[in-house]
Amino acid sequence: xxxxxxxxxxxxxxxxxxxxxxxxxxxxxxxxxxxxxxxxxxxxxxxxxxxxxxxxxxxxxxxxxxxxxxxxxxxxxxxxxxxxxxxxxxxxxxxxxxxxxxxxxxxxxxxxxxxxxxxxxxxxxxxxxxxxxxxxxxxxxxxxxxxxxxxxxxxxxxxxxxxxxxxxxxxxxxxxxxxxxxxxxxxxxxxxxxxxxxxxxxxxxxxxxxxxxxxxxxxxxxxxxxxxxxxxxxxxxxxxxxxxxxxxxxxxxxxxxxxxxxxxxxxxxxxxxxxxxxxxxxxxxxxxxxxxxxxxxxxxxxxxxxxxxxxxxxxxxxxxxxxxxxxxxxxxxxxxxxxxxxxxxxxxxxxxxxxxxxxxxxxxxxxxxxxxxxxxxxxxxxxxxxxxxxxxxxxxxxxxxxxxx
Numbered sequence: 001x002x003x004x005x006x007x008x009x010x011x012x013x014x015x016x017x018x019x020x021x022x023x024x025x026x027x028x029x030x031x032x033x034x035x036x037x038x039x040x041x042x043x044x045x046x047x048x049x050x051x052x053x054x055x056x057x058x059x060x061x062x063x064x065x066x067x068x069x070x071x072x073x074x075x076x077x078x079x080x081x082x083x084x085x086x087x088x089x090x091x092x093x094x095x096x097x098x099x100x101x102x103x104x105x106x107x108x109x110x111x112x113x114x115x116x117x118x119x120x121x122x123x124x125x126x127x128x129x130x131x132x133x134x135x136x137x138x139x140x141x142x143x144x145x146x147x148x149x150x151x152x153x154x155x156x157x158x159x160x161x162x163x164x165x166x167x168x169x170x171x172x173x174x175x176x177x178x179x180x181x182x183x184x185x186x187x188x189x190x191x192x193x194x195x196x197x198x199x200x201x202x203x204x205x206x207x208x209x210x211x212x213x214x215x216x217x218x219x220x221x222x223x224x225x226x227x228x229x230x231x232x233x234x235x236x237x238x239x240x241x242x243x244x245x246x247x248x249x250x251x252x253x254x255x256x257x258x259x260x261x262x263x264x265x266x267x268x269x270x271x272x273x274x275x276x277x278x279x280x281x282x283x284x285x286x287x288x289x290x291x292x293x294x295x296x297x298x299x300x301x302x303x304x305x306x307x308x309x310x311x312x313x314x315x316x317x318x319x320x321x322x323x324x325x326x327x328x329x330x331x332x333x334x335x336x337x338x339x340x341x342x343x344x345x346x347x348x349x350x351x352x353x354x355x356x357x358x359x360x361x362x363x364x365x366x367x368x369x370x371x372x373x374x375x376x377x378x379x380x381x382x383x384x385x386x387x388x389x390x391x392x393x394x395x396x397x398x399x400x401x402x403x404x405x
Contacts, residue, residue: 033382042229071279075286085268087269088234088242096235114140117141124363148328172332174202177327179203179330205225227292228281353399359378
């Protein structure tokens with residue numbers, strides 16, 4: 001059992017007030033709050049071991065390097081990668097996808113080839129492929145969803161063709177909360193000899209992700225959504241794929257030898273890590289992952305599922321409520337509209353009550369167009385949230401509805 005009061009005490013920001021009201025933070029899909037241990041780790045790194053990592057002979061550099069590489073192994077264990085060489089540190093999930101898109105398409109795609117994505121993708125899993133499509137004459141195909149926000153697998157399979165070079169999809173939708181059947185999709189793809197990239201930015205913090213069990217070829221996530229610092233991300237890639245891809249950027253740690261005539265590149269994973277890495281951020285990310293493990297992802301998933309069910313039930317009792325995304329397999333996110341009240345008005349008024357939610361298109365404009373709407377209000381939960389906070393949100397929402405009726 002989780003001790004929710006003890007957990008909340010680990011997050012100092014949750015004790016603050018906003019406009020004289022206790023903070024209710026329901027914007028976790030945008031970014032998560034940070035436990036004290038993560039902030040302490042950042043301070044510790046800068047005050048005790050600050051130095052440039054790798055190749056340094058002095059003590060501080062060696063200790064900083066050890067911290068950085070230990071963090072890589074922590075990430076490896078967290079997602080059950082086969083080797084730390086399969087873990088590449090980036091600036092975030094967005095950069096991780098851009099890295100794969102650039103290096104993969106440059107090497108394996110020809111004019112007329114296709115990349116297959118889904119209608120529920122975040123812009124970060126759309127735009128990088130469009131950029132490559134423009135450069136190399138590719139097509140980006142989009143698999144449709146049904147009225148509940150679920151991927152239509154039959155239509156998805158129909159879109160696979162001999163020209164499909166890669167499939168890229170989200171594990172959990174940041175708008176709909178839909179949990180995609182990634183294991184099944186990877187099997188379908190591999191039966192057609194197509195690699196798969198999974199955007200796990202909305203999943204690793206909520207449920208156990210095992211890349212060997214899923215058998216995906218690439219997987220990405222961001223530190224800041226999993227209780228770590230901003231500016232750090234992860235790219236997992238199967239070793240054979242990472243070896244086959246050319247570097248994304250040049251300079252710094254990614255080189256083996258440089259002459260004016262030719263450069264040879266470093267071994268994995270350093271081939272993809274140009275420049276000075278954010279070793280403070282990676283150490284803090286590892287601290288966040290260890291913190292999550294101390295609570296247990298099974299416990300987290302159970303608690304958040306209870307919150308999702310409780311909030312959904314309460315929200316549906318409000319007249320004019322329309323929940324966007326009603327998949328059978330759903331996680332931690334509720335997007336909604338109420339009558340003709342603009343989502344921005346809902347968000348602004350809730351903010352005055354100390355309740356933080358997200359409004360707008362949530363970096364998923366094409367999905368909004370598919371749904372025939374301009375945007376939504378969205379609440380998203382973390383394991384430090386409570387049913388009492390849901391009650392405050394429901395009371396605030398009812399008050400807003402009464403103001404517009």
